[in-house]
Amino acid sequence: MTTAPSARLHLALVMLSFAAGAADAFAFLALSGTFTANMTGNLVLAAMFTRPGWLRTALCALVAVASFAVVLYLGFRHSRGQVLAGDHRRLVRRLLVPSSAAQGVVVVVWLATGAAPDVAVQCAVIALSAGALALQTVAAKRLSDIDGITTTYVTGSLTTTMQDLAERHDAGQLFRLLSIAAVPAGAVVATAVLHLALGAGPLVAFVVATAAALVALPRIRRTT
Template identity: 45%
Template sequence: MSEAVTSAPATPVAQARPAVAVVLSFAAGATDAFAFLQLGGIFTANMTGNLILVGLFQRPGYTTTLIGATVAVIVFALVAYLGFRLTLSRVGPSRGARLLLITATVVQVAVLAGYALTDRPLERALLCVFIALSSVAMACQTVIGRTIEARSGVTTTFVTGTLTSLMQNLANGKRDFRTVRTLSIVALVGGALSGALAVATDPLLGAALPLVPSLVALALLATRR
């Protein structure tokens, strides 16, 4: 008689990863909307956009744009490197994802609190501080998405790679990960729209909105359902 094989229960991260990727895509859209509209026209999730901004020397206020975009790219790259190192260490990807998401949430709280307490318009130095903090949060969330949902090719802070993977599979007649890729793209746009509406209502709401999906993602990672 063959021995019965008992499969190990799926971990909370394994069960929650598609939903987490979609929720973090919404967070990226909301964060970029707030950053672009309130932090000097800089993206803190989409680094491709910042690299383009560096080349637009005819843009009004180019010096501020150059400094802000440079801060965002450097901070994002450094934190992403450290985040990937964390997930590859003895901590492991599951615990690493939780630690990174907690870090991102705490940093977003700091952005909200600081933005609420400072006078606006922001001086250049404070602008760079908020850009750096927001970039830390987005880098952490990007590492989480690439770590726990690597197979689907979903990138939570930019959609070019996700859109390309979706179109490639459709052209090949494959259905793998079609739902999570499509929802991730829709969530990013929805997050940007929601962020813009929040900023139009009250800039402070724009700073607070990214906290909601972060807390939802934390809840998803903490439960098996």
């Protein structure tokens, strides 16, 4: 059985929210105007058929949605046993570590193509990034002891925050607000990095997600 101090987990979740904002900004600016965390946005983009370059954007958006959905299903299915066993360490290893590794592959592919991949490679990169963020979403749902922290989309966190404010519930509000603020903060940093050095675009999401996984891992302590 394992237990974990809340502070380390909460910090890791805020870092993951920052990484998700960075990943979405990079994908939107560099990968045919597609998101890899915001699936609502992708579905809307895929439906805007009068938009210039719509066919390419729709293809990439649907690849992102499909990858996110499939990996989300697999992540929830194959992590259920660890949740029942209370094995948080294994949850981190099975969800956050592969998520970070997938973001690392995104960096490698991006650099290998000279930051100018063709459509097929873009779709592969999008699928990898969306899959990584799906695993991150599963990890947040499985590990968080605070309702409403999803790390990859703000609507759920904002809804829970406003509901708790209306109902005078204070539990977890600070970390929900930090998680919400971290998403645009990550987007700002990734946008700046992409503007200054095109090849470094996906590095922000990878570095921060990897750091979050490292923060989460040592938080587990064995108990009898």
